Amino acid sequence: MLEDLKEKVFEANLQLVKYGLVVLTWGNVSAIDRTENLVVIKPSGVPYDTMKAADMVVMDLNGNKIEGDLNPSSDTPTHLELYRNFENIGGIVHTHSSWACAWAQAGGDIPAYGTTHADFANCAVPCARGLTEEEVNGEYELNTGKVIVEEFERRKIKADECPAVLIHRHGPFTWGKDPFKAVENALILEEVAKMASRTQRIAQFDNHSNIGIEQYLLDKHYNRKHGENAYYGQK
Numbered sequence: 001m002l003e004d005l006k007e008k009v010f011e012a013n014l015q016l017v018k019y020g021l022v023v024l025t026w027g028n029v030s031a032i033d034r035t036e037n038l039v040v041i042k043p044s045g046v047p048y049d050t051m052k053a054a055d056m057v058v059m060d061l062n063g064n065k066i067e068g069d070l071n072p073s074s075d076t077p078t079h080l081e082l083y084r085n086f087e088n089i090g091g092i093v094h095t096h097s098s099w100a101c102a103w104a105q106a107g108g109d110i111p112a113y114g115t116t117h118a119d120f121a122n123c124a125v126p127c128a129r130g131l132t133e134e135e136v137n138g139e140y141e142l143n144t145g146k147v148i149v150e151e152f153e154r155r156k157i158k159a160d161e162c163p164a165v166l167i168h169r170h171g172p173f174t175w176g177k178d179p180f181k182a183v184e185n186a187l188i189l190e191e192v193a194k195m196a197s198r199t200q201r202i203a204q205f206d207n208h209s210n211i212g213i214e215q216y217l218l219d220k221h222y223n224r225k226h227g228e229n230a231y232y233g234q235k
Helices: 003-018 076-085 098-106 115-120 133-137 140-155 179-205 215-226
Strands: 027-033 038-041 057-060 065-067 091-095 164-167 172-176
Touching (some): 003 027, 003 038, 003 091, 003 179, 027 076, 027 179, 038 076, 076 140, 076 172, 091 179, 098 164, 098 172, 115 179, 115 215, 133 140, 140 164, 164 179, 172 179
Antiparallel strands (some): 038 057, 091 172, 164 172
16 A cells, blocks of 8 residues: 555655764654545654665554554654645654754744745744643644644744744654655755854854844745746756
8 A cells, every 4th residue: 555655755764864864763754645645654663774665654644554564653643733734745754853953942933044044934934832731741742733733823824835843842843745855844954953053153252133134035035946936946
């Protein structure tokens, strides 16, 4: 079942290792078949160097395991909640990459400081609110997904325009049209988080207060790559 999608999800998970976005088993990639409304996701706690495409687990959007001998990622309920609410996404990544996690642990948005960020998202990368004790002690992973959806609705951000979020005290989730684009966005997010950290440090050290990209420049860079009349790259 969904053998081609399993292979893609397997390969995308290995890319997390290739790009240095995970250590040990700290991360997962999933993808959805929108025709069948079935999700393929990495199994929980399986080392990347022994994992096989056949180990990928197939779930339905209600959280039922459809196929697979192993337990799905513990973050599966978060992935499913995002697929249920962000209808245009085809793949999701969760990592504990260092720079993005540092911002999440500090509880702050990643501000848009320059054009690299603008090529990625048309706003600050949001850090969602912290989960309450009740939410953590209840259906923790499902509530994590709910908090992400809530944050995007509250800020009136479209998931298509900002492919990343930080979970307060936790780490990043990214998404895209397929699992490989979701991995690419996780890699970009890590670089953007690193640049933002260094920008703040330099500005602090040199007593610069004029940081933060101008809205017109942010709009230009975002739209030339993602807008209706985008002209970046090849047709």
